[in-house]
Amino acid sequence: MGAFALGAALLSPQSPAAAQSPATVQQAAAVAADPVTDHCQGQCADILPPGQNGNATLADILGNKIFGTFPAHASDQLSRYDSLVAGQSGLTDAKITDFFNDASFGVPANQVESVISPRPDVTITRDKKTGVPHIQGTTRYGTEFGAGYAAGQDRLWMMDLFRHIGRGELTSFAGGALANQGLEQQFWPAAPYTEAEYEAQITYIRTTHGARGEQAMADAQAYVDGINDYRQKAKNGRYFPGEYVLTGKIDSITNVGEIEPFKLTDLISIASVVGGQFGGGGGGEVQAALSLLAAQQKYGVVKGTEVWESFRQRNDPEAVLTLHDGSSFPYAVKPANPRGTALPDAGSVTAEPLVYDRTGSAVTAARAAVSVPEELEPARGIFDDGVLPEGTLSAKKGMSNALLVSGQHTASGNPIAVFGPQTGYFAPQLMMLQELQGPGISARGVSFAGVGMYVQMGRGQDYAWSATSSMQDITDTYAVELCEPSGAAPTKASTSYLYRSVCTPMEKMERKNSWKPTTADSTAAGSYRLQVWRTKYGMVTHRATVGGKPVAYTSLRTTYRHEADSIIGFQMFNDPSYVKDAASFQQAAHHIGYAFNWFYADSRTAGYYNSGLNPVRAADVDASLPVKAERAYEWQGFDPTANTASYTPFAQHPQSIGQDYYISWNNRQAKDYDAAGFGYGAVHRGDLLDDRVKALVARGGVTRASLTRAMAEAAVTDLRGEQVLPALLKVIRSAPVTDSALNTVVQQLETWRTAGSQRKETRQGSRTYTHAAAVRIMDAWWPRLVEAQFKPGLGDSLYNALTASLAIDESPASSHGPTGAHSGSSFQYGWWGYVDKDLRQALGDPVQARTPETYCGNGSLTACRDTLLASLKTAAAVPVKEVYPGDESCSAGDQWCTDAIIHRALGGISHPTVNWQNRPTYQQVVEFRSHR
Known part of the structure; x- marks a missing residue:
């Protein structure tokens, strides 16, 4: 049977x-x-x-x-x-x-x-x-x-x-x-x-x-x-x-x-x-x-x-x-004279481990990608x-x-x-x-x-x-000063901390999990132990030194x-x-x-x-x-017993x-x-x-x-095309584009922008965008554009630190960022505001809250334009299969599918792939x- x-x-x-x-x-x-x-x-x-x-x-x-x-x-x-x-x-x-x-x-x-x-x-x-x-x-x-x-x-x-x-x-x-x-x-x-x-x-x-x-x-x-x-x-x-x-x-x-x-x-x-x-x-x-x-x-x-x-x-x-x-x-406004801030010493921050004692398939998982909590992006389904x-x-x-x-x-x-x-x-x-x-x-x-x-x-x-x-x-994040109950000098690995001047042991919270293969899941048997150190100021997420003293950074939400x-x-x-x-x-x-x-x-x-x-x-x-974990800097009325304030x-x-x-x-x-x-x-x-x-x-x-139409139109609009592309084109068109092939690329972007900067099919069910070439160019250009515009001025270290604080892009085709691929929600996180303000400064256009530096071309409009055109030319030459490399659901080069919404299975039933829409x-x- x-x-x-x-x-x-x-x-x-x-x-x-x-x-x-x-x-x-x-x-x-x-x-x-x-x-x-x-x-x-x-x-x-x-x-x-x-x-x-x-x-x-x-x-x-x-x-x-x-x-x-x-x-x-x-x-x-x-x-x-x-x-x-x-x-x-x-x-x-x-x-x-x-x-x-x-x-x-x-x-x-x-x-x-x-x-x-x-x-x-x-x-x-x-x-x-x-x-x-x-x-x-x-x-x-x-x-x-x-x-x-x-x-x-x-x-x-x-x-x-x-x-x-x-x-x-x-x-x-x-x-x-x-x-x-x-x-x-x-x-x-x-x-x-x-x-x-x-x-x-x-x-x-x-x-x-x-x-x-x-x-x-x-x-x-x-x-x-x-x-x-x-x-x-x-x-x-x-x-x-x-x-x-x-x-x-x-x-x-x-x-x-x-x-x-x-x-x-x-x-x-x-x-x-x-x-x-x-x-x-x-x-x-x-x-x-x-x-x-x-x-x-x-x-x-x-x-x-x-x-x-x-x-x-x-x-x-x-x-x-x-x-x-x-x-x-x-x-939560910026104070004029901040106090209690606990910045780490340079190079001292390490993320707190979460997973211990892996066996079997848990070891394989560790090699595949599983790491500390901030880096986890869970998979399609159970x-x-x-x-x-x-x-x-x-x-x-x-x-x-x-x-x-x-x-x-x-x-x-x-x-x-x-x-x-x-x-x-x-x-x-x-x-x-x-x-x-x-x-x-x-x-x-x-x-x-x-x-x-x-x-x-x-x-x-x-x-x-x-x-x-x-x-x-x-x-909030607190820096709890580490200590040793014996009075010995603490290290970053210490598991006691000062709570209102008293050396207090952290609580070790654990979960021990093991599994065997099932009909639904062919993953080999394995096990691991999850461990979190808990303090009265929340869970330990990182360790560092502050002014040479070892601390644990904790996260506490109300x-x-x-x-x-x-x-x-x-x-x-x-x-x-x-x-x-x-x-x-x-x-x-x-x-x-x-x-x-x-x-x-x-x-x-x-x-x-x-x-x-x-x-x-x-x-x-x-x-x-981060703020020092001292009584003077605690939430007012803070009582850790029930975490009230x-x-x-x-x-x-x-x-x-x-x-x-x-x-x-x-x-x-x-x-x-x-x-x-x-x-x-x-x-x-x-x-x-x-x-x-x-x-x-x-x-x-x-x-x-x-x-409803206003919502639905916004739901298929590329934020970069509608809000940032006009400034990009203004810089580019500040002088004639003499390279005929590159000028054609610019014209494709202009036509797309005039039509509404949408990522929308030619007709329902066609699975092909009306302005497919312009959308592809923008998807290839944006990450290259941001790097070319900002990285030379910021330098590698600062640029990398800032991109860690805010991802460059979250277009539907982007597989990174908080929502990931095929999730519908798009354009919440990205550098579009930075790019727009910086370009307007380079153009000499009105800007409120000007930034202290103009990064595009180091403030020179001519150099800025050269930077944009060079990155655009590079992007236009990227093969479609590299722009949309494919995944377990989509073939390489399939633009529509790369954007499309795919329901992530939390059980045994799966659903058809549908159009991207941001609603x-x-x-x-x-x-x-x-x-x-």
Whole structure:
């Protein structure tokens, strides 16, 4: 018997929803009516590619691998999401649901696919078109139980993966594939908790947040109970995810084996992965210090610091801002007279090892690429044991975008929003759609799998909300002075440190993992030990000397030991008795500890609030650089026991209600509000949105379709071509180009720029770009251009240090940078602002916040032009197969495929490759017509 036939014989391919009897389905009409008034009145839409269903039986997986088939609703949103690339130009309000799903509350009687009642006090109704669960409870417990049950139906395997990722136990659970090693090595070191510490976080929420905290944990327990009810039924009924068989957890013939019960502490583990991935901010101070030292070594302390600050761009007046009304929200600004800064001695910094005692295939993995956490770029998926590709869930991601226009500028007079989180492309998605209706809960939208007791981004009865990662600085680096308990002289290897003048031992946090080959993963047996040293100032990331004294650099974020505290804010978002307007929404958002930009729209107002546990730092501490671990430089009110401190109050967070429009694409929030990193200067991908929305507002009469078109056009535009190429061409055309072949190249770039600098097919499905030659030239030119423009003036050491602080490029074709290849998200990190400002200085054009040096041609326009032309000529001659060298998914020279979005498998199902587009993974288009 073949593998597929064996799988079909042993495991039922039907889910419980698919197996409903006709009588049960007919019964759904009575329970699926809208439970509340829907004030969107058909004008709310959303989409979540590839589809809602993220569970697959063994038969489903084998069918996908052998025949390319999919379980119901596993891939039914992908083609419409993809088709907006070609359909954007003709988009009208009437055609929005050609590319998005109707996001109205409830399920019309003629659209009911199935209905089940796992308990008498809750029903789960799924619609025919998307299979989204609409959960309606008569009790609070039943509602949350239903949410957990539906999560089990749609994401059981993924939730199991993520609770093990958070605990640093993925390889022992799912096998030693290089991808799995990368995932647990990336996430566990940031939150290496014991079970007692997970429990302590639950207790903290219950005891610190009053009645809402108690309710949140009761809701979470009901959610877990629902997951476990489904888990047990699926196991007994043999319709559980097939990955449990493929990884050897359950025997396919005898059904012997177990899916471990879920616990409340698992939710904390999952939250630590999700929050750390998308809601962190700051860090990187050690690398910043190294680039500052390199600048000081080249130019001297005074000018070197000035040069470094020109690249750090803390408060560049040319940077695009979400709050463009001139309002100022000072935070983490550069102090006039910084104190407590702990710069390392030159050449003394070493990264702290993470992996020890490798055996078997772990040794092979070490040779392949696995190293310290900052360097990890996990692979395509759980079942890939090949070479580690760059960027699946890397440490620094911003992602997500938002476009909102206030009612005075729309055709209807109601605010319009097009927004959503850009969380990457996975199979299945990290998020799942749901509608929750029950006592104190009324919302539809997405939640991260495993922490979906509330809708995290979506819509309520008469309002909608979404978020972008804001990345303001909530993570600091401390230099803890090392010591020896015996009083002997310490070394960089010492494992004790001075805490408030007392020599204190570090805590050794460990995970010992071993694995054997499985059906899913042919990686040979192996093992290793993960080890992190923990101090009261966080985890050790590097060691160095400062002024000759050995120190350990540690990383401490405010949300450490508070991974799930944000549950209170999400609870409020879902509570129609709490959120009644933009102001109450802002108050709810203030309860989110993670660093996010929150956007709100109802029929009357649009609003914005920046959340995060922003620590109140000691006076004159420079948050961009490492600081001495001494009491005088600690966060104000710092208590390491539960990692609490004093935080900036509500009024000091960037916020607004009723601004003419808002955009966000992980750009800076407001004047004087530091974005905690390099690259927030004259050119940012936020400009792609800001320029378009500003123009729409100036014309007036904005509609859902016109705002969606603005987003969709920006999503296929090359930032370099639109924002930087005009200055490049101005320099080049400052004199005639006498080389005819090179002039032809310049003309190709000019034509592309005039046409909109897009990376878009000639026609849908052609897999060939309209301006393929110009796109290829730009992809080849950019890295050569940046190096030719800056490296001669900066010198090798400083140039390399600065490129380590900020990658040169993150085009869709780039396989480096935080998001890696085939990930959709592009142009967040790069040197485009540096190039643009430097060229304008060389041209003598107006420049705000001029840099102390002009690097292109050393300030000579003629020499600058020669530099550009020489690098362009070199780039134009690079063969297409070198520009697009190919990978495991694409042939060398395939430009379209190199850009294209490929869903990274976290289970046994894979999805088709689709067009590159730089847009949210889950996206809403909303315009409310009325209000309660």
